[in-house]
Amino acid sequence: MTRSMIALALAFAMAACSDNSAGVSAAPSGKPVEGMGGATVADFKTDTNMLDLMAHVIDYNAWAVWTAQGWIIDAGGIHELFPTTDAGWDAAESAAFTLAETSNLLLLPGRPRDEERYWVDYAHQLYDASKKAQAMALARDKQGFFDAGGEIYQACVACHNRYVAGNMPGPRATLPEPPNRMPPPNQ
Ligand code: HEC
Structure with a gap:
């Protein structure tokens, strides 16, 4: 039995x-x-490794939130990326719900990287931001949904800053390609 x-x-x-x-x-x-x-x-059942959990579960659903929000301003004017149909908002809300629940997967036995509370706090930060995004999508509150998307991103970065500092060891997982994938905000 591991310490965690x-x-x-x-x-x-x-x-x-x-x-x-x-x-x-x-x-x-x-x-x-x-x-x-x-x-x-x-x-x-925790045999899925952290890279695959990140790439195929957490990152996948985070992008389903992020690609459903924001504005693009170009020569043609302002273009909204928010859903335009109830089905689109439902999909965005479901992605946020899924992301909130996946934060619990980070807390399963053997997954936290140490015995500090930081890991738990970051998982909870992800949960809270995702639940906020879910509520804002349900309310069709574009600005609120956008702001919650930023808070989700801050939770990712907070944990990565502590636990994935700089170079990640090992091979990269194959990242899924959500439709209209945009570069992450930090690239
Ligand atoms: C509680 C901590 C924690 C949170 C929160 C977290 N991550 Fe991670 N993430 C990690 C760790 C640890 C790794 C490195 C895994 C390894 O190297 O084995 C990682 C790696 C990744 C990778 C790299 C996968 C690859 O192919 O190299 C991606 C992408 C990623 N995370 C996306 C996200 C996104 C998006 C979020 C927020 C929605 C997020 N993560 C939130 C801990 C976290």
Whole structure:
């Protein structure tokens, strides 16, 4: 069992302790925890590596948000990139929902890169920004949706600044190509 798995098991045990109103004692590591459907920590499937999780799950859905927002100003005037149909807004909202939920995948056993709380905080930052984007897409609030997209990007950068400083080791994953892919803001 890795140190982070132990930490997660401890977190579950502590959560069980703090909500002890029904007289349920803390579940020992490896035993089912209430609310987990009888699953144990060992039931999480985490064989997908971080590069593929980033490229194909997190980056993929982030681009589905980013390509659905913003303005392009050229000789022809101002062109909006925001959805123009309910189906388009639904897709943007779904991408933001998906991104929010994927932030939980970063917290699965073995995924955090150390035992600091920074990783957890960055995952939560991504969750909050994505939920804001979801709410703004639902409200058809273009400026709010755009601003939330910026906050999503800040969450990515905050974590990368700490954990992916400079050169990333190993081979790059194959990045998916969303339609109308734009260069990331920092390139
Ligand atoms: C909690 C931390 C964390 C957050 C938040 C995070 N990342 Fe990452 N990201 C990483 C780590 C760690 C790596 C490097 C993985 C490795 O080298 O094994 C990485 C690598 C990547 C890569 C490189 C993949 C490749 O092919 O080289 C992309 C693209 C990426 N992240 C996109 C994003 C986007 C987009 C967001 C925000 C929507 C985001 N990440 C948020 C931790 C994070």
